[in-house]
Amino acid sequence: MPLKFRWTIAFLVVTLSRCFADDDHEMEEFLKREHSLSKPYQGVGSSSSxxxxxxxxxxxxxxxVRLTPDMQSRQxxxxxxxxxHLTDWEMQVHFKIHGQGKKNLNGDGLAIWYTKERMxxxxxxxxxxxxxxxxxxVDTYPNEEKHIERIFPFVLAMVGNGSISYxxxxxxxxxxxxxxNAMVRNLKHDSFLFIxxxxRRLTVMIDIDGQHEWRDCLDLPGVRLPQGYYFGxxxxxxxxxxxxxxxSMKLYQLTVLRSKKEEEEEEEDVITIPSVDNMELIRLGQSDEGMSGIAIFFTVLFSMVGCIFLIVIGLVVYSHWNENRRKRFY
Structure with missing residues (x-):
């Protein structure tokens, strides 16, 4: 099969597969050029246009677009x-992080924003x-050395309401x-971030292995983001x-089919402040997941010792009870 024909088939498969969203809701996407950034970067400048x-x-x-050079104290x-002002959207970011520093001697990372504030x-x-x-x-330097189970670089997401500090x-x-975790430094192939x-469901994926395949990073329902914010x-x-x-940063408008009831519910529940449903449960789950290997080992060990202790006590009590019971028959 000719190479060109195989690439055409692959493109069609990918295009068709992306016409359907999760939960079996039909979805189409349209590139929004006014919100996208790509070569030759003609729309970048200080003019009002x-x-x-x-x-x-x-x-x-x-x-x-080089956000920082490989030099100290730059931003x-x-x-x-x-x-x-889109209700549903998708941002695909093509980026590169590289430098002369060796592992853990580089920093600090980059961020993709959708915020009320800009500049x-x-x-x-x-x-x-x-x-x-x-x-x-995309955090490339670990500041907290205690959490040895986390491998850097690390990709994470945060929603702020104007009063939450990072x-x-x-x-x-x-x-x-x-x-x-995402080993994105000094790659010879392209690296991509998908948001x-x-x-009201936030999904983050990465493509950093050069295989043109997205890898899951975060998938969370109940994320409430107002419209009218800026990308950066x-x-x-x-x-x-x-x-x-x-x-490049390419924004796609996603057209998702909704039922009449869903449309009415969203019209009534207008989002004005960014928030995340069940944030306390999310933090509790992360706290449990954040236990180090040593902490987990001792937790399991003490739990086993406690269980054995209770079993021994139970056997002793049962033995005494059984002996007293037998005496009553003599």
């Missing part, structure tokens, strides 16, 4: 000028703290919605550094 605006140390080259960002410098991967909206972080010392664990928001990307370096590059 530009769709995207640079901030800090970010700069445009022919091949990428940069690129933000959309146009607010997004504000800060400590959270180059953006302001206490943000309002969604942040998806905890740097704990790598964002107290407020994260979930995540996955989908459909029917930012990065920061400190004593350690990396090149943080954005090759």
């Amino acid at each position: 530009s769709h995207w605006e640079l901030m800090g140390d970010a700069m445009v080259t022919t091949d990428q 940069g960002a690129i933000w959309s000028r146009i607010p997004c 504000q410098k800060g400590p959270v991967f180059g953006n302001k703290d206490n943000f309002t909206g969604l942040g998806v972080f 905890d740097h010392e704990r790598d964002g664990r107290p407020t994260e919605l979930g995540g996955c 989908r928001y459909v029917r 990307a930012s990065a920061i370096t400190g004593d350690l550094s990396d090149n943080h590059d954005i090759i």
